[in-house]
Amino acid sequence: MKQFYMPSAILALMLILQGCVSLGTQEETLTEEARAKNLESFDLLWTTVHEKVWDTTFNDLDWEARGTYYRPLVAQAKTVNESRAQMQTMLNELELSHLNLIPAEVYDDLDTKGNTENADIGTPGLTVRVHLGKVMITAVEPGSPAAKYQLQPGWTIEAIDGEALTPMLERLKTALPVDSLAGLYGNRAVEKRLDGPLDETVEILFDTILYGVAVADIPRQPLKGNLVTLGNMPPLRVWFEHKALEDEIGYIAFNYFMDPMRIMPALETAVTEFKDKKGIVIDLRGNGGGIAGVAMGMAGWFVPEDTGHLGTMIFRDTELKLQVNPRMGAYTGPVAILVDNCSASCSEFFAGGLQSMGYAKVFGTQTAGAVLPASLEKLPNGDTLMFPIADYVSANGDRIEGVGIRPDVYAPPGFFGEMENNDPALAAATTWILKQPLK
Template identity: 30%
Template sequence: MLKLTRKYPRLSTVLTVTVVICILGAGYVREIFAGAETSEETYKSLKQLTEVLEEIQYNYVDEVKPNELIQKAIEGMVSSLDPHSAFMPPENFADLQMETKGEFSGIGIVLTMKDGAITVISPIDGTPAAKAGIKAEDIILKVDDEQTRDMQLWEAVKKMRGKKGTHVKITIFREGTKEPLDFDLVRDDIPLESVKWAELEPGYGYVLITNFRESTAEDTEKAIKALESGPNPLKGLVIDLRGNPGGLLDQAIEIADLFIDKGPIVSTKGRKKENNRTWEATPNTTPRNYPIALLINSGSASASEIVAGALQDTNKAIVVGTTSFGKGSVQTVKPLKDGYGLKYTIARYYTPNGRSIQAEGIVPDIEVTYEEPKKDDKAAAEEKKKKSLFLKEKDLKNHLVNPGTTENGETKEKEKIEDKKDDKSAKKEKVKMRKSSDTFEAERLLDDNQVRRGLDLLIGYSVFKNIKTK
C-alpha cells in the first residue's frame, strides 16, 4: 500500500488557530489557552482535527477547499448535540426568519430529525402537504428521487421549497404500509393565517391555532372576543392544537395567560443561571370561567405543549386526543458573521406542576383516537338501517294520541309552529355561518370525531352542573 507522509509544522499551527477561532470565537479562544487542564484537552482535540484537515487537503484524491471542510465539521458538531440544534448557512437562516415573520412558498410541512431520519412533525393546515394526506410521523425517504439519508435537515427543507406552481415529488415511509408512498405536490404560498374560529353550536366556540408566529396571541384573543361578543353567551370553548408544531415561546405564554389568572405558566431550566426563568400569569380583565376542551395529537409540539400543559395543570381545560410530540426543550438563535446562524438548545421547559414533557409528551385526560369521517351516503344508509330495526310508540296500533296533535298525528296550529321552525332554522343557519373567514370550512368540523367529543364534553358539563345532588 502506498502511503505518503509529509510534515507541515507551520501550516498545522496556523490551521489550529484558524479552526479554534472559527468554531469558538476569539473570546473563548483566550479562555482555552489560559492553561486550565480542560483547556489543554480541548487544544489536543482541536489539534487532532487540524491534522485530519491537513491530511485531507493535501492527499485526498480530489482537491477540496479548507473552508468547506471546516463548515461541514461545524455542522456535524452542532447536529450531534440534539435534533433541534443546527448550524445554518445564510439561505437557511433567512428561511427560519421568514417562517415567523413573512410569507414563503413550499409544500407546508414541519420536519425534525428523528433517529437519523427526516421525519414529519405535522403538515400545516390548508397547505399542499395537508391536502395530499401527508401525516405526522411520516418519514421522508426521497425528495425528487434524491435520497435524504445523508442530508442535513435544512438541505431537505431547501429542496422542498420553491416557486409557487412548481412540482416536487416526495417519497415517504409510513408505518403500516408495505411500500413507500409517492406524493406529487405543487408548491404554493404557505398561509400566514395561524388562527381560525367558528361557532360549533349556539354558545359553543371553536378556535384552531395552526402555529405560533408573531401575531398569533393577538389573533387568538380577537377570535375569543368575537365568540364572547356573539348573539349567544359563550358556554364552552374547544381549542384545537392538533398538528401545531409550535413556534415562538412568548406567543404560547400570552395565549395561556388569556385563561390563567395567577401562578406559573411555564418555567425553563438550563445549565446557565440566565436561562432559568419562570413566567407568571397576570390577572385578566375579562373573566373566562367557561369550560375548555383542548385537542392535541402526536403533531402537537413545543409551544403547543406549553399551552396544553399550562391549562391542564391549572385545571383550566380538559385535554382530549392522543399524546403529543414531546419536545420539551428551548432553543435560541444567534446570528453569526456573513449571514450564518446558530440554533442551539439552552434549556428544558417545565409545566406549572414541574413536569418535563421532554420525550414524554402531554398525555390527554381523555384519549380519543382520530377516525376518518364516514362517507355521507354510507352514514345515511347505516342510520336508515338502524331506524328500521326499532319500533316507536306511534308505530303501535291504537296508540294514545298526544294532546298536542290531531288524530292523524299532525301537530295542531301547524302554520304557527312551522313559522317558529323556520325562524329557528334561519337562526341556526346564521349561527352556523359565524366563522373567521369564508375559506374556513367550519361546517365540516362536526364530522371530526375528536372535535365532536370535545363539544359533547362541554355540553355535558353544562347539563351536569345544573343537576341537584340533594
C-alpha cells in the same frame, strides 16, 4: 445618578422556543478565507456551548475533548456543508433540542425575495403526519388542489416526486439526537418535499388503503400566512384562524407563537367572540413554538385568576417561573387543546401548563418533547447558532424534554376506513366539551 432598569417583559422575549431548521445545501468548495471564518465560527460555537448552555454536565461528555476532536475536521472540510455537518454532529452529541446551526442562506433566500411574500413557493394543501412509520394525510384543505384531486384523510403517501419516503424517514430517525423528535423532523422533511415552485406540480404516490395505490400530479397553491422575521430567527410563515364549530363550540388554531402584533389582537377577538360558547378548542397540532412571552400572554386569556405558572425554566444561575398574567375578560368555560407529535416547544408548555393548572384538557398524541428555551448567537461565517439556555420542568414537576406532554385523552389519527371520524382528536375534544356542565 439616574438608573434605568429593563422591564421584566423583556425577559420573556429572550426565551425562544421554536422547532429547529434543517441544514442548507451549499456544496461550494471553501476558499481559504471561508475556511478561516468557519474555524472562527467553530471556536465561537464551542465557547458559547461551553459558557452558556444550561447543561453543565455536557451530557457526561468531555466538552474540551470533543472540541479538540472536531476542530481539525472542520478545518479539513472541503465544502460549506461538510463544515456545517461536522459542527452539527458535535452539537448532536449533547442530545439537546434547540441546539442547531442555522445556515446563513435561510436569511439570504429571504433577502433575495425582497422580504415580502414568498410568492413563487406553493403547497398542494395537505396536512400530513408521520404515524406508525407511515406518512399519513391527516387533513385536506377545502378548495385546495389536493381537495380537487379528492385526496382523503387516512391515506398514506409512499413517495414524492419518485423518492420513496420510508427509507428517508429511517435515515432521519437514525440521525436524530432525541427519539421523540422523529415525528417532528420527519414531518418537516415530507413538507419540504411537498412544497415547491408554484408553477410546477408535485407527483404523489399514495396508498388509498382500501382501493390500492395510485399516483397523481398535484398542482400547488400559495402558502398561507404572513412571512414573519424577528431578529436573527429564521423567517417563518405565521397564520392564525378562528371559527365557530357546530354545537356552539369555538375553534382556534395557529402555527407559531410568533408575530404578536397580529396574533395577540386576533386571539383577543376570538376569545371575545367565543365568550358565550359551550367550550373552546385550541388546535396546536403542528404548532412549532415561538416566543415564551407570547405563550405566557396567550395563556392569560384562559386563566381567570392569578393561580400559577406554565412551568419552570432552570438556568445555570437562576430559576424562572413562566408566570401567567390573567386577562380581564379571560374565557372561563371548558378549554380543549389538541396536540400531536409535531406540537413542539411553546405549544408543549402552553398545553402542559394549562393542563397541570386544571384549565384545559389535552387531546391527541404525545408531543415532540422539544421544549428547551433557546437563544441565538450570530457566527462570523454568517450562520447562526441556536442554543438551549435552560432546562424546563412542567408546573407539576415533570421533565418534558425528550418525553413530551401526555394527552389526557389519547386520540391518534386513523388510517382510511379505520375510523368513523376523519379527525378523532377534534371529535374527542368536542364530545368532552359537550359533557361539561354549562357555565
